[in-house]
Amino acid sequence: METLLPVYTFSPLFRPCFIAGIIAIIRIQMSRLNQKKLKKLAKKVWGNIKTVLLTIRRKLKLIIALILLFAVVLFLIVELFSVLLIKKLGWNYEPAYLRIIKGYTSSNLVGGRTEYHSWGSWNVSNYSGRIANNCFDIKYNFNSYGARDKERSKEGQNRTIVLGDSFTEGWGVPQDKILAADLEKLSGKEYLNFGVSGSGTGPLNEYVLYRDFASEFEHDAVLVGFYPGNDFKDNDPVAWGGSTTVYYRPFWKLTEDKQDIEIVYFAKQEEGKFLPGLEPENRTPHFKIYQGAREFSAFLNLLVVLQNYKISLSKQSATQFAYNLEVSEDAKQATLIAYDKFAQLIGDKKKYIFVIPAASDVFYYLKTGKAKVPQFEEFKDSLTSQGWQVIDTIDAFANLPEDKIPEYFICDGHWNYKGDQLVADYLHKIIDQ
Structure with missing residues (x-):
């Protein structure tokens, strides 16, 4: 006796859905296999990268140390040369680190000039300061x-x-x-x-x-x-x-x-x-940064001094x-x-x-x-x-x-x-x- 299957089994919609399901199952399995391979590969690559980075890090520390040592030596040579040349040119300049050792401080005549006497501009008694501009850098004492x-x-x-x-x-x-x-x-x-x-x-x-x-x-x-x-x-x-x-x-x-x-x-x-303009509090942060750099570098001041000869x-x-x-x-x-x-x-x-x-x-x-x-x-x-x-x-x-x-x-x-x-x-x- 012939067995009759349900009509829906042979429905035109069933076949594509069935095939799509099989394909999806195959893709899922393949994806799982690929993920494992990718993870394994990524782990291997990252391990190699870490090894390279550690090697570079060790060498970089040495390179940085050598660069810093070279920079310090170069700075000292340039500063010494600048101080000697400034003195040779007849200017009276000392970088801040030398003045600090000697106990001298500088304030660019801020708080050093007054204007309340009958004749106008005058100076604060027993004042020590400094004028530094694009033409010179000179100590001032009143x-x-x-x-x-x-x-x-x-x-x-x-x-x-x-x-x-x-x-x-x-x-x-x-x-x-x-x-x-x-x-x-x-x-x-x-x-x-x-x-x-x-x-x-x-x-x-x-x-x-x-x-x-x-x-x-x-x-x-x-x-x-x-x-x-x-x-x-x-x-x-x-x-x-x-x-x-x-x-x-x-x-x-x-x-x-x-x-x-x-x-x-x-x-x-x-x-x-x-x-x-010379009140003690009348100094902007920008001026302080600029002045600070000038205070501590003989080379920067040498550039200013050399303008005198131009x-x-x-x-x-x-x-x-x-x-x-x-x-x-x-x-x-x-x-x-x-x-x-x-x-x-x-x-x-x-x-x-x-x-x-x-x-x-x-x-x-x-x-x-x-x-x-x-x-x-x-x-x-x-x-x-x-x-x-x-x-x-x-x-x-x-x-x-x-x-x-x-x-x-x-x-x-x-x-x-x-x-x-x-x-x-x-x-x-x-x-x-």
Whole structure:
């Protein structure tokens, strides 16, 4: 008897489902086999990788140790070379690790400059600091009364008071090589340095400084530096604009007939006020990081020092000449009145004004064939009529070989220690001989 299977067994849908199931079972089995093989292979590969990594790690430790040793040796060689070369170039720099050993700390004159005295910018007594910028890196020390000078008594014979701005103070020059120190060595006489940098030191600042303080020191002569580049503007309230209310310093105000000046102050006097920008707390994290790197690397400072020897000034590039007196008539008149008051205050003592040229002035002077500027010669004649002996030091530089002139300036146009020595020799021949 024929057996009849259920109809659904032979349904067209059954066959593909059955085949698909068989294929799925086969794939699952194959997958399990492949997974075992893959795991075994992966384990073997990872074992090989670990072996290689361990080998590399051992060798890497040795390589790193050798690199660090090489870096330390290279650092010491470069630092030693940098320190010696800086000294050879006549700069007064020591990296922080040497200063720490000697007990000297540096703060870039933060908290070292004040501006609350009647004459404006002055310095904190017994302060030690440092100025480091793109042109130089120099130690600064102020004595017990705030001058960049050795300690002086108020009594003494055959002494000269020296006043002026940053050139006279010795901007960027080691203290034992500034102008006053050089003059003292050459003459054997005392030259008391009251030159001061800051927010701009002009004739009125120097007059008030002498009147209210420097004149207390016994002396026989007064030597004042005059820089035409900014001394006409340093006490001009018009030139300062809105900044007059920021800085406590003397400004002039001409009378209606322009025959006299009144000394005026626009900012409020605050005892102990620091020069704006040099307050102890006014240091950003970025500045501290930058300064810290400079503090600890003689090589970084060597790069700065070398910029001093890259002055690109020449006859062709010099486009400004401070002696042209491109200032207002009021500024010229007020400056002459200030110097006249100064001369009267000094009285019968010898009084000298030495004219200060910047690097650009020297090259412009050469560019024009050492031509004298009539209006500046007239200005000097007016000073002479007041009783001043005026000494223009531009010829001290202009008589040098032109390719040697940059060696006497730092990169911002101030004199370096060689420039100070050159001017000291020039002045000494006139003043002391």
